[in-house]
Amino acid sequence: MQHEDMLPRDSAVRLIDETGAVVADEQYALPDRDTLLRAYRGLVEGRRVNDQASALVRQGRLAVYPSSHGQEACQVGASMVLDDGDWLFPTYRDSVAVIARGVAPADAMVLLKGDWHSGYDVRAHRVAPQATPLATQLLHAVGFAQAATHRGEDTVVLALCGDGATSEGDFHEAMNFAAVFHVPVVFFVQNNEFAISVPLSRQTAAPSLAHKAIGYGMPGRRVDGNDVAAVLAVLGEAVDRARSGGGPTLVEAHTYRMQAHTNADDDTRYREREEVQAWIARDPLLRLRAHLVETGALDDETEERYAAGAEEIAAALRAALNADADLDPEDLFRFVTTTRSPQLEEQWQLLRSELDRDALADAGGHR
Numbered sequence: 001m002q003h004e005d006m007l008p009r010d011s012a013v014r015l016i017d018e019t020g021a022v023v024a025d026e027q028y029a030l031p032d033r034d035t036l037l038r039a040y041r042g043l044v045e046g047r048r049v050n051d052q053a054s055a056l057v058r059q060g061r062l063a064v065y066p067s068s069h070g071q072e073a074c075q076v077g078a079s080m081v082l083d084d085g086d087w088l089f090p091t092y093r094d095s096v097a098v099i100a101r102g103v104a105p106a107d108a109m110v111l112l113k114g115d116w117h118s119g120y121d122v123r124a125h126r127v128a129p130q131a132t133p134l135a136t137q138l139l140h141a142v143g144f145a146q147a148a149t150h151r152g153e154d155t156v157v158l159a160l161c162g163d164g165a166t167s168e169g170d171f172h173e174a175m176n177f178a179a180v181f182h183v184p185v186v187f188f189v190q191n192n193e194f195a196i197s198v199p200l201s202r203q204t205a206a207p208s209l210a211h212k213a214i215g216y217g218m219p220g221r222r223v224d225g226n227d228v229a230a231v232l233a234v235l236g237e238a239v240d241r242a243r244s245g246g247g248p249t250l251v252e253a254h255t256y257r258m259q260a261h262t263n264a265d266d267d268t269r270y271r272e273r274e275e276v277q278a279w280i281a282r283d284p285l286l287r288l289r290a291h292l293v294e295t296g297a298l299d300d301e302t303e304e305r306y307a308a309g310a311e312e313i314a315a316a317l318r319a320a321l322n323a324d325a326d327l328d329p330e331d332l333f334r335f336v337t338t339t340r341s342p343q344l345e346e347q348w349q350l351l352r353s354e355l356d357r358d359a360l361a362d363a364g365g366h367r
Contacts, residue, residue, distance in 0.1 A: 006219045008210035012254045013234050014224040018282050020290025028233040033297050035080075039228045040292055041306045042076035043285045046096035048310035049105060052317055053095065053112075057263045061321040063114040066093040070226070070258030073284035074190045076100055077231030078158055081239045087148075089128040089141035089159045093190075097160065101127050105313055106320035113321065116331065135165040138174035138187065145183040156242045157185045158235075164195025166212065167203050175250065179216040184242035187250045188235065190225060192257035197270040213250035225253030226284040229291075256282070329355060 014023045015030050022030060031039070050072070053065040068075050071093075079100035082088060090098050098108045103120045110119025111130055118129035128144075131137035141159035148155035165171050166189060178185050189209050193200050206212055213220030219241075223234040231253060238249035256279040260267040267276075292298035333340060333348040340348075 003214065006214045006217075008208060008213070008220040008222040008252070012222040012224045012252075013230045014227050015229040015233060016227050016287055016291050018287055020287060020292075020294050022291070028230065028237070031229050031232050033295075035232065036229060036288065036292060037297060037302070039073075039076055039080060039232065040285075040288050040298065041309070042080070042100055043072045043228065043288060044306045045310045045313055046072040046075055046100065047285055048314050049096055049099060049317070052314040053109065054259070054263070056109075056318070056321050062109060062112050064262050064264065065095075065109075065112055066262050067259045068093050068096050070279065070283065071190055071192060071255045072096055073228035073231050073288075074188070074225045074253045074255055077228050077235055078160060078188060080232060081236045082156065082158055085126070085154065086156045086158065086239070087126045087128065087141075087144060089137045089144070089157060090130050091134075091137065091160055091162065091165075092130050092132045093162065094130060094160050098125075098127055098130065101125055103127060105317045109317070109321060116335070135161055135168035135170035135174070137161070138165070139170050139177075142174045142178045142181075142183055142185055145178070145185040146181055149183060154243065155184065156239050157183075158188060158239065159185055160188050160190065162195065163189060163191040163193070163200055163203060163209060164198065165189070166209055167195065175212070175216045175218070175248075178248040179218045182245075182247040184245075185248045186235065186238045186242055187248065189250065189252045190255055191252050192225075192255050194257055194261070194267075194271070196261045196265065197267075199270075208252055210250055210252035216250075218248045218250060221249060221251045223251060223253050225255030226282045226287060228284055228288055 013025060013028055015025060015028060017023055047069065050067045050069045053062060054067055056062045057065045075094060075096035078088065078097045088097060088101055095108050099105050103125050107120040110117065122128055128137060128140060138159050138161060141157045145157040161171065175187065191200065191209055195203060208222055210220035210222045221234050221238065223230045225231060235251055238251050241249055258276060258279060289298065329351060330348060333344050336344060
């Protein structure tokens with residue numbers, strides 16, 4: 001690949017604008033009608049999951065939920081471009097992508113509820129555990145992709161991260177390793193303009209995050225992250241390139257974090273409401289809906305069916321998280337190591353004695 005082919009465009013790829021109109025592009029074709037309908041259904045379900053999970057935080061049923069409200073086009077697109085044998089390496093903000101890959105919504109929330117495990121079988125779904133530390137999953141993704149290559153497998157790995165992760169050393173190590181060893185991995189950076197409270201302008205002086213790719217010897221691509229059609233086209237090309245032996249690609253999606261970083265964050269301290277309001281018109285769900293309605297692909301019956309399906313998902317999520325779990329305190333020690341160390345056994349015996357004393361005290365108080 002020539003160096004000029006590695007450079008991203010001056011502006012992000014867009015196939016559908018904010019009004020739903022098609023934007024012609026010489027390189028990327030608009031996905032077909034059935035694909036866009038499937039994507040729209042994913043957006044509807046993803047938005048409902050985001051809103052329901054945020055409500056469950058307020059009700060005390062989730063410890064935290066980093067919402068991807070407004071970023072659902074990236075989430076749905078990431079899940080749709082992968083084949084069944086491919087792997088997804090998500091972050092803490094990628095629950096919608098995890099669910100879209102087939103993980104039960106309640107299982108995807110286990111980690112965010114504060115449990116000790118990720119909640120789902122990573123091998124069955126080919127989805128790695130959601131990573132909370134920034135960029136650590138990128139190195140795991142590269143290593144997994146290289147191992148798959150050594151095994152002769154036809155596997156592509158899609159590694160998700162945010163703009164904040166690009167400031168971490170692990171990001172640079174993963175990019176360099178992937179390029180040098182030519183592994184089939186796609187780095188998908190969801191640039192939502194903020195790393196918690198730090199704006200992008202304080203993270204990099206590069207023209208775009210995608211421009212960083214050429215320094216490692218891989219192509220960089222920019223895409224409108226609120227246009228699911230463009231996300232599908234650009235990400236799909238990168239996945240195809242990796243699968244055919246073309247090596248890694250860095251794709252930067254330009255999007256926006258519509259809500260606070262998490263429920264523990266007050267975003268009014270570092271950004272103006274007017275800035276957030278300006279992005280409402282770019283909503284990925286409304287954009288695709290406008291296109292599908294205008295082209296006659298989406299009728300009232302189909303839309304009602306999608307909405308009902310999304311509500312069923314939300315209802316199942318509420319029921320699962322509103323049910324009190326039957327917890328075993330020994331689980332804190334049971335799965336740390338194959339054989340429990342003397343130190344862990346001592347800690348367990350100490351906790352058990354405290355629990356026994358509390359139980360006796362409670363029993364005495366109820367006589």
